[in-house]
Amino acid sequence: MIRRCATALLMTAGLLSATASWAADIDVQALLAEIDRQRTFGDQDFTAVLTLVSEDPEEGVERTVAQQFRRDTDDAFLILIRDPAVQRGQGYLRQGDNLWFYDPDSRKFSHTSLKEAFQDTDARNSDFGDVKYAEDYTARTIEEGTLGKYAVYVLDLQATSDEVTYPFLKAWVTREGGLVLKTEDYSLTERLMRTSYYPRYARVGSAVVPTEMIFVDELVEGKKTRISMTDLSAAAIPDSVFTKAYVERANR
Amino acid sequence: MSIVWRIAIRNLQEHRAKSLIVGIIILIGTFVLVVGNSLMDSAAAGIRRSFIDNFTGHLVLAGVTDAPVSLFGVRSTDFLNNRTPRLDGYDRLLQAVEAHPDIAAWSPQVGDAATVNLAGPDGTTEGESFSQLWGIEPVRYLAVFPDAAELVAGSFLEPDQVGLLLSEEIAADLAESAGREVRPGDRVLLTATTQAGIKVREVPVTGIFRFRNALPQLDFVSLVDITTLRTLTGMTVSAPAEQILTAEQVAGLGTVDEDDLFGGGGAGGGAGSLVQEVESGTAAPAPLDLSGREATVIDSGAWHFLLLKLHRPGAAGRVTAELEQVIAEADLNAQVLGWVEAAAPLSQLSDGFKIVFNVVIIVIAVAAVIVIMNTLVISVTERISEIGTMRAIGARKGFVRRMIGAETVTLAFLFGAAGVVLALLLLAILGATGIRAGNLFLRILFGGEVLRPAVSAGSVAFSLLMVAAIAVLSSLYPLAVALRISPRQAMGVD
Numbered sequence A: 001m002i003r004r005c006a007t008a009l010l011m012t013a014g015l016l017s018a019t020a021s022w023a024a025d026i027d028v029q030a031l032l033a034e035i036d037r038q039r040t041f042g043d044q045d046f047t048a049v050l051t052l053v054s055e056d057p058e059e060g061v062e063r064t065v066a067q068q069f070r071r072d073t074d075d076a077f078l079i080l081i082r083d084p085a086v087q088r089g090q091g092y093l094r095q096g097d098n099l100w101f102y103d104p105d106s107r108k109f110s111h112t113s114l115k116e117a118f119q120d121t122d123a124r125n126s127d128f129g130d131v132k133y134a135e136d137y138t139a140r141t142i143e144e145g146t147l148g149k150y151a152v153y154v155l156d157l158q159a160t161s162d163e164v165t166y167p168f169l170k171a172w173v174t175r176e177g178g179l180v181l182k183t184e185d186y187s188l189t190e191r192l193m194r195t196s197y198y199p200r201y202a203r204v205g206s207a208v209v210p211t212e213m214i215f216v217d218e219l220v221e222g223k224k225t226r227i228s229m230t231d232l233s234a235a236a237i238p239d240s241v242f243t244k245a246y247v248e249r250a251n252r
Numbered sequence B: 001m002s003i004v005w006r007i008a009i010r011n012l013q014e015h016r017a018k019s020l021i022v023g024i025i026i027l028i029g030t031f032v033l034v035v036g037n038s039l040m041d042s043a044a045a046g047i048r049r050s051f052i053d054n055f056t057g058h059l060v061l062a063g064v065t066d067a068p069v070s071l072f073g074v075r076s077t078d079f080l081n082n083r084t085p086r087l088d089g090y091d092r093l094l095q096a097v098e099a100h101p102d103i104a105a106w107s108p109q110v111g112d113a114a115t116v117n118l119a120g121p122d123g124t125t126e127g128e129s130f131s132q133l134w135g136i137e138p139v140r141y142l143a144v145f146p147d148a149a150e151l152v153a154g155s156f157l158e159p160d161q162v163g164l165l166l167s168e169e170i171a172a173d174l175a176e177s178a179g180r181e182v183r184p185g186d187r188v189l190l191t192a193t194t195q196a197g198i199k200v201r202e203v204p205v206t207g208i209f210r211f212r213n214a215l216p217q218l219d220f221v222s223l224v225d226i227t228t229l230r231t232l233t234g235m236t237v238s239a240p241a242e243q244i245l246t247a248e249q250v251a252g253l254g255t256v257d258e259d260d261l262f263g264g265g266g267a268g269g270g271a272g273s274l275v276q277e278v279e280s281g282t283a284a285p286a287p288l289d290l291s292g293r294e295a296t297v298i299d300s301g302a303w304h305f306l307l308l309k310l311h312r313p314g315a316a317g318r319v320t321a322e323l324e325q326v327i328a329e330a331d332l333n334a335q336v337l338g339w340v341e342a343a344a345p346l347s348q349l350s351d352g353f354k355i356v357f358n359v360v361i362i363v364i365a366v367a368a369v370i371v372i373m374n375t376l377v378i379s380v381t382e383r384i385s386e387i388g389t390m391r392a393i394g395a396r397k398g399f400v401r402r403m404i405g406a407e408t409v410t411l412a413f414l415f416g417a418a419g420v421v422l423a424l425l426l427l428a429i430l431g432a433t434g435i436r437a438g439n440l441f442l443r444i445l446f447g448g449e450v451l452r453p454a455v456s457a458g459s460v461a462f463s464l465l466m467v468a469a470i471a472v473l474s475s476l477y478p479l480a481v482a483l484r485i486s487p488r489q490a491m492g493v494d
Helices: A002-016 A020-024 A028-039 A244-250 B003-014 B016-056 B090-099 B138-144 B168-178 B216-220 B226-233 B247-251 B258-262 B313-329 B346-382 B384-392 B397-433 B440-446 B457-484 B487-493
Strands: A045-056 A060-071 A076-083 A091-095 A098-103 A108-112 A137-147 A150-159 A168-174 A180-186 A192-204 A207-217 A224-233 B059-063 B103-119 B125-136 B149-154 B164-167 B187-194 B197-211 B221-225 B275-277 B305-310 B334-338
Touching: A028 A137, A028 A150, A028 A207, A076 A244, A091 A244, A098 A244, A098 B197, A108 B103, A108 B125, A108 B187, A108 B197, A137 A168, A192 A224, A192 B258, B003 B016, B003 B397, B016 B346, B016 B397, B016 B440, B016 B457, B059 B313, B090 B103, B090 B305, B090 B313, B103 B138, B103 B168, B103 B226, B125 B138, B125 B168, B125 B187, B125 B216, B125 B226, B138 B305, B164 B168, B164 B187, B164 B216, B168 B197, B168 B216, B187 B226, B197 B216, B197 B221, B197 B226, B216 B221, B221 B226, B305 B313, B313 B334, B346 B384, B346 B397, B346 B457, B384 B397, B384 B487, B397 B457
Parallel strands: A192 B275, B125 B221, B164 B197
Antiparallel strands: A045 A060, A045 A224, A060 A076, A076 A091, A091 A098, A098 A108, A137 A150, A150 A168, A168 A180, A180 A192, A192 A207, A207 A224, B059 B305, B059 B334, B103 B125, B103 B187, B103 B305, B149 B197, B164 B221, B187 B197
């Protein structure tokens, strides 16, 4: 624990004093680890209300509101749909490596995957948990650049396993603070599938999480999903929330 | 026999080696053409029969969308979002179908795909597979496809019965991943993504089946009761929910501009400006209120397709035209598909193979023309003095032309006929034994497990015509060479 804190402190100090010459020798894995550390809640739980606005040239605009509960220490989350009324009660329960979808119509749970699309939007189920860049990816290249008014590192990342949603990522990370502002998400054939933007963050408890996420579908022009997080809280959540029984009970 | 033919036959006998070379080329060419075209025609007929008898019928009424529609869904790069359109004006179309004297039977159908899990005790699941699902009305389905499905275990779906007739291939895949056999009576979870989120339904397996003369793509098709599939496909009667957006959400619609998101004008922004400090509460989250959920009401009249079986396949053109008139008059967003479009893209494979085969044949034909022409030119050159002498004693150009022509026609006829006989022999043997498709590629090409090639008069006639054309074409240049020979030139050679 002491060693982890020391590494984090050193990294933060390093990032704050970042210069071009220092960037040339940057320890990319340490940078990825720092991003992970910032975005992870550790011992704290996390609650938020998600509002998803999806645009589709065929289907038009759809708005979905969901309640999220998250516990990173157990790799657990629960997302329950509140609106629209016809989808109310549908839920995604993650327990470690298992992700279940709950259909309140049939009262059945069905196994699903973190790689799947969330509610037919451009978000993936994996977008709602903690991130593990350091574990899941290695950097192929790192360059300095700018994104808008921010000085960034542009990381070209390759997955270390087939467990991740996107095998290749290009990430724009602020040199100061180590915040991921944008990623380009590529398939195994390195085709650009999606561009993701993270323009707003909030410090909640010990973590810094994106409160606005925009996912642009690169295969269908004009298709995108914008997610805003409100009512953020790092208050403790009862253990019972991350269970199938809770999901069924909430739907009674 | 006229003198021209006598001289032609004598010449062929005297230049036996060269005649044999040209003859063998013609024989092989005819043999390859007859066998190849018969195989292609038999495969095309097999594919047509397999498709029409197994799952398309002769014609299919379908909805219209931007991309081509087939029974396997919409062919589009965005196939996940481009869903099979509903058949517009189903009742009006059904009225026209029932009144049409050329239509023998009809069956409505809905198509989608779903993940299949075995339902275990206490809400657990075992194994996982993925199946194309066709929602049917059992009685109607069997009227159009009485022999398509072969039961391996269990029973066919009964009218109004909720259940799944599981494909043998999917049952085996599911059994392998679950580590236990799948039997009729087992319950499975079907999970599909709709526009209204994911839908999950648990249904019993009524039976396990396979399609007779199955094409590979049918291995992944299971039949399910229509109500279950309508639910999984999201065929509901609910009106789309009104979308109430805040001013900020409205402003966020449209194209993403990176300068708007991150500010333009070069570096200088601190990351701190991106991060908002949030006062983290300590109270446990309030209980969720999920009351007021709208029940899903299934649209019991919704279908994707109406499959038609005709009394006579030859009436397809007329029926299509008449149904298209009904569609136009009622201003329906519907279309009539032939079996090839309804089963696309795999149904178009045989046409593709036939084109490739014909291209290969054309290349071979060009090579054959060159070889035959060379051989004939040599043959003519060797006979310069003979032809010159003929000219000197009064033979006109027309005589020489007829003589060379007679030689070529004799060769083409004799060896072409031999090629046809050999091809017929081989085809008769293959027809009796059948050619078994050893792999997936051949199963697609053959339209089933076994191809029994049959000789088609058309392919024999086409092959003979092509060989005759090659022979005539090959003789043109040698003929020109022969006609240029003058008596003086002929005398000077020796």
